[in-house]
Amino acid sequence: MMVSATALHMGPLMLPWQMVLLLTGLVLVYGAGRYFRQKQQWPEPSWRIFSDSLWTSFWVGLIAARLVFVLMHADLYLATPLDIIKIQDKGFHFYGGLIAGIGWFLWKNRSLANLPKAILITLFVAIQLCLNWGIQTVLPQQNQYPDLQFQNLQQQQVPLQHWVGKPTVINLWASWCPPCHREMPVLHQAQQDYPDIHFVMLNQGETTDTVQDYLRQHGFNFQHVLFDPQGDMATQMNMYGLPSTLFFNAQGQLVHRHMGELTQPMLRRYINDLSAPSSK
Template sequence: MISVGPFSIQTVIVILAVAVAWIVARLLARRLADTSHKTAGGVVIDSVFWGLLAARLAYIIQWWDEYRVKPASMIAIGDGGFSWWVGVLVAIGFVWWRTRSIPALHRSVQGGVLAGVVAWIVAGSVVALMNRSAPPIPDLQLATLDGQAVSLSAYAGQPVVLNLWASWCPPCRREMPVFEQAQTEFSDIAFVMINQGESAQQAQRFLDSEQLSLTDVLLDHASQAMQSMNSRGLPTTLFFDAQGRLVDSHMGEITMPSLKDKISRHFN
């Protein structure tokens, strides 16, 4: 699973692109006598703010049916819910509007934004190439709640969503109803809930207390899944296609809009 510390690779790419845009805009402004490099950097930061806001609002509109069921999830930006191309277009439009009457500032900031967009596209392409060699779904030997041995290879041949969780983990507990609903709506996808490091009694007690009807709940007493997939925390959700290739991942609590978005992009 590609990430940098607690941040997903998508977040890191956006931060990199913003940094490139800010640096290039300031460098170009330094070479122009009619503008300030601080002003140029400030315009870039302002454009990023409005771009992010637009990207989030566009994403909420796209998945409105899911967000209106749970309005509080609209502010859960940790789910990665952004329509990035909308954000880029709004940021470019803001830069044009803010610098339209100052040619020198316009050239420096537009040059910075262009450099940031190029950095974003290149970094995204590199990550896409890296994902092609991502590790396959691990062939782990796990157990069901009633003690029956089961291998993850038994789920081969269909899209698989692995969720690594534990009952002591608050965000894991909050997202469980999302997977309960998903198991009902997407019967052609295997949602495999792999408990990390707990006993069958602990896992079953939690499911009963929350009145959750989840299938494919497996026990991973030694937390092998976290080790084999380089997971840095719980909850972690991993998306594998029908060929067993890792196509996406999400660390932290996932919302229904974000889950459906990833499913629609990777599993049609």
């Protein structure tokens, strides 16, 4: 098991921290509900409604979080509507989903006494806030270019500080990685659509011949291809998992990090933030 800034890794399974927080909260609220059931002698129908609604609230919240996010970025998703169902881009509005899930839970359990419901909701929200604060505080996060340099296709060493002066997108990838391959056309097109942004394809652990054969076979002509044979970038940025994408502004400050497959709308959303006043 490995812990990164964005997810909990258990072998091939990668759970984003927000998902871990939600599941932890649901399990603890379920346990607290069992306590109230015995303490207040809930009838069996009330307990069944409670336990069922707890898990359906998760799905209601998940769907609502996706819908709110898509509606907030409708201009990005209208061009590629099929990307709406590609939830692997992790485009969710956390608080929108939280409100919808809690609302569903309260409505389904409207026959229960108000005090236990208030305690359970408070417990769930407190878990989300406290654990999220703990993760952000304890886990190390690099917020600017690390002091690293990598070899390019011309066998020249290129320091990461070379990219300071323009917004830069650094993608950690490998040819054997299916989601890396699926997002390649999105990144390749973005390189043409955004000439004022550097797109750096930082290969993880493969040889020059392997990478060149892959790019040639699929017709990808990236301007900046670098090699990270030891995975130093992933270690420095605490990003264990492929694909991973890092978004730096022109000053070399990290604006966003994304672990997992990118869709075109999600990539455009991140790129828009690179030139926003808050990223300067």
